[in-house]
Amino acid sequence: GQNIDQPTEMTATEGAIVQINCTYQTSGFNGLFWYQQHAGEAPTFLSYNVLDGLEEKGRFSSFLSRSKGYSYLLLKELQMKDSASYLCAVSHEAGTALIFGKGTTLSVSS
């Protein structure tokens, strides 16, 4: 079966760094996506990893280890607007729908 695990909730303060972990067990692997979703809004794309290593994009970075079935999203210099749900999703086969984790709700406080 397909399984994606990520923590349910995390809290952090403004200016801090937070790491959101994601582990996956899927029948195949064709890439891992991270999305941000504010309450009542559409998920918006943050990052995509298909090869092992770190992808950096401004304040956000994402890491992938295919051998360990593991990824993390790193958010630096946290801002209040970063309070949202962060969704880890795996493409298990080219062209098929993404499989999502349950999401991690991040609360950033001042």
Next chain:
Amino acid sequence: DTGVSQDPRHKITKRGQNVTFRCDPISEHNRLYWYRQTLGQGPEFLTYFQNEAQLEKSRLLSDRFSAERPKGSFSTLEIQRTEQGDSAMYLCASSLETGSLPYFGAGTRLSVL
């Protein structure tokens, strides 16, 4: 606006009624996906289309659900004889080609009373 659009944004209905949602994908995107999302959960895959062909349906898609994409552009999702358990956000996404990034619409929030 050239993003994925969904209509309506909110729908309140009584149990047993039929409802239909519409999704307009990004122009020229040939793949279109429907997901369902309940509070505190990630999106769950329902079905997807390549042009007008429905290629895969999740076991979550009961006989009361039907989706169409007749001309390979917009898609509709119909739920017949709605149940309270159908209350959720229904998300549509589209992508240009195999394996490319799916873009999501803002969703239709369904409340079944």
